[in-house]
Amino acid sequence: MSLLSPLLSNRKALCGLALLGGFAALALVGPLLVGDATDFVALPLQPPSAAHWFGTTGQGQDVFAQTVAGARGTLAVGLLVGVAVVALGALVGMVAGYFGGLVDDVLGLLVNVFLLIPGLPLAVVIAAYLPAGPVTIAAVLIVTGWAWTARVIRAAALALRRSDFVAAAVVSGETHLGVIVLEMLPNMLPLLASSFIAAVMYAIGAEVGLEFLGLGDLERVSWGTNLYWASNDVALPSGSWWTFVPTGVAIALVGFALALVNNALDEIGNPLLDPARAFLRATGRRRLRLGAPTPVLRRDHG
């Protein structure tokens, strides 16, 4: 597709995608390599050593194994929630923006209600009532997270709905579904992509947060439960930084990679940002000034 080649020639995108690819590979094959991360392997709270690269937890488990094994649970929930939030948000937003009128009023009200509910506290309450586990957490995050995307997509759909090419499609007898899927959706791809990335970042953060509070399945190894156990085993007061730093760095790196891809998508979707770089290099300027006179460069004039 046309989005792929600019993505691969963009340095930010390449860095981000490489990092994400690394974590994806870790999530897929890592757990097979490190065995059962919940095994008791050595004395508790041992600092990093040759035998246990990242040290051991308060339960005598290997921190490296736990960090690797935790990637799968956390990234799977993040991906699932990201996809579901964008799908649900796009569906509601598109339908509201496209049909307008009463449909928009009803869906808009719904979106507003969900936007007003403070997300994380509600997630805490719901998660506390439902059986603990990744499915519960994903469901909770989808329910509390879709409204922002719906709001954004609705606004974009409202603007597109009034554009002439959509009007032309409607009068030429295109079905509602056809107009939405064939005419409007392709114009929203950059928006959907950045919404997806934002949703994944939100999901990972919120999932780790909920599990840190002990609302996840504590039998399962994930980055959130790693942090929960580190806190539970008084890692900070005892100075055993190695129990939480690796997981924290992993989460930060995933967020960083997602942000890089998001920035790259922004550059590709907004062509003005990219030539600006070549222009700045040529003119030796640091930034664009709005309304600045056209620069005069005398170099190879002959």
Added chain:
Amino acid sequence: MADGGGAELLAVENLQVTYFTARGEVRVVDDVSFRVGAGEAFGLVGESGGGKSTIAQAILRVLRPPAAITGGQVRFAGADVLAMDDAALGRLRWKQIALVTQGAMNALNPTLRVREQIVDTIRAHTPAARREALERAAELFRVVGIDVDRLASYPHQLSGGMRQRVVIAIALALGPKLLIMDEPTTALDVVVQRDLLAQIAELRRALGFSILFVTHDLPLMLQVCSRAGIIYGGRLVEAAPAATLRRQPQHPYTRALVACALDVHGPRGRRPGIAGLPPDPRQPPPGCRFHPRCPEAFDRCRREAPLLIGRGPDHLSACHLGERATS
């Protein structure tokens, strides 16, 4: 020159404009030179994408990034425009040189009465009091032929032709010495177009300003201008008085443009048109840029770019064909 050709007002020499894009540098204006005398109407004609508008905007240095002027000179009334700083450009723009672009009517703010927009312009550039500015606005409306009552209208209450007239009134508000019009009437129907241009020609005679008229419409330009340059692929290919261009065009491109023009009184028949497409500025053809479309191209045209050479009084053309004929 019929009615132009006083002292030199604008001189553009070897102007080069380059766009710095992510995919490399694109030179869209290459070595273009022309002069506009005081009180003269000079035309720049060529197909879309040839660089005409870029030239017009480069003169005022209002081209946006990633464009930069990479060579040449622009002198206005003796002053070096390319050496001016923001403040000097601020004094030059609008007061000395005004620009009316294609679809300029869309530049009107829909939430302000047109009166406010004229008064704003006048007061931003002169110490005029509001009352004086209002009087001037009324006078300008009479000049461009709009009922003075319309000063209190919002842009959406005016037709396209009226809005374009309002913009021209704003352009004339400070009595500029040069009015650059970049396809000023493209959005208008032919009747309105003719009225407006006749009015502008009359204003030019009355007020004595010069016009740089940028258009793709050769017959229209020949009506308005006394001299013109033909632009192809970012280069000037021919420059001559309008009458010469009409009767004895030298360059094959100019000849083709003239042949495209409709003549109400002439015989009926198909117009030939110009086969092919304008050159891609990222990869201009070697040699003469017109050679891929030129019916008379020969070997040398593919290798060597022709130079602008005098072909007669005040007549320049860049074509190997004429060189061969005269030599």
